[in-house]
Amino acid sequence: MLKGFKDFILRGNVVDLAVGVVIGTAFTGLVGSLTKAFLEPLIRLLTLLIMGKDKIEKSVWSVRGVDFEYTLFVNGLVTFLLTAIALYFFVVMPLNKLAERRKKGVEPEPDAPSEEVLLLTDIRDALRARD
Template sequence: MKKMLQGFKDFIMRGNVVDLAVGVVIGTAFTAVVASFTKSFLEPLIKWISGGTGELAGSLSPKKGIDFTYAAFLNTLITFLLTAAVLYFLVVFPLNKLAERRQRGEEPPPKAPSEEIKLLTEIRDALVAQSQAGRPAQQGNVYGSAVDDILQRRQEPPR
């Protein structure tokens, strides 16, 4: 259960996931602002210019029944701004602070390497030391002498 929660935490802390989620929420809220602007201002303006019947009218005053509902647009705009503020202060800002802490090194250090990794490192170092010392490898097996040295085995020369 602990590994599963740690995996979920690592998944959420990736910048891509948070950026995508914030982008989707802001995009949805902004879509509502555009739809409200269209409904509140553009549709009545088109009705006013066309006289409400689809034909162009010469009058400059709005006809009866054509209302510019600016209150609905302002309501949607305020909702968008509140949504953006909540996202910033409750999601983006805390995650940015956490990312800064990670970069400064306030996270716990990684675990020590396993015994297998230590052994492989010793083998690698012995092979490098052998190649730098210029010792000839045994016939047929380039790495034979280094492995034998590490395992403390001695082979009899061929007769």
């Protein structure tokens, strides 16, 4: 039972998945900080320029007293896109290239038969020829 569990854990796919989850989680925090510190203020600035106002009181739209925080959605969308792009270029693409290299070398050329195998083949052929 433990051997089966060990084989399952040590499979390449499970290890790759675990590494991807850990890297993705760490990178999501980094991208979240980037979007909160730089991109969200940039979105607010662009909104100011588009709307032509001198300042924005809040980063929400209010409709009949209901607030819609659009910057939270844009922040989440940008975080997701940047995380997905980074994971693709830094994890998925290199692993795919590595898998392609492994596939090319999966079937090595067969080794030349040993002297014993050649001798046994000669004996077999001699016995067939005698009959």
